[in-house]
Amino acid sequence: MENVVDGLLWFTAISVGIMAGVYFTFSVFVMKSLDEIEAQAGMLAMQSINRVIVKSLFLPIFFASSLTSAALAVMMLLDPSATGSTWALIGGCLYFFGMFVVTVVGNVPLNNRLEATEAKGPDGAAMWSIYLSKWTVWNHVRTLACTGSLIFLILAISVRT
Secondary structure (H helix, E strand, O other): OHHHHHHHHHHHHHHHHHHHHHHHHHHHHHHHHHHHOOHHHHHHHHHHHHHHHOOOOHHHHHHHHHHHHHHHHHHHHHOOOOOOHHHHHHHHHHHHHHHHHHHHHHHHHHHHHHHHOOOOOOOHHHHHHHHHHHHHHHHHHHHHHHHHHHHHHHHHHHHHO
16 A cells, blocks of 8 residues: 555655646746736637637546545545555645636636637627636636645655655
């Protein structure tokens, strides 16, 4: 069982790190860049990003890391005396709730609303303005949750080695 936990910790930490990097780039410069160009162009670019990202390697990593973070949390709840269990539990929960749940309840509904709005239509500019502010806040939450989760997962790995 120890080898399974170690493998899950390593896989989860690596995939969480990848996801943290993705969200970090959007928070730090992608959304700001899209906001600096004309609203219609920014909206069209984001609609394209949203369509492409779900057909890329992003989605399997998104779901696999969500699953393994939840599995780690459950395993640590069931075996609280395991070395590093507190760190792994915190890291798993922080990622699952701060990334996966936030994405499902915050970012995805906004992505769906953006996709349903015609950029050249009368509601395009207003939708883009709403989307930019709300989506970016949710993305900041995901960035912080992923980064925090990664720290706790690294702590769990470090005390187990």
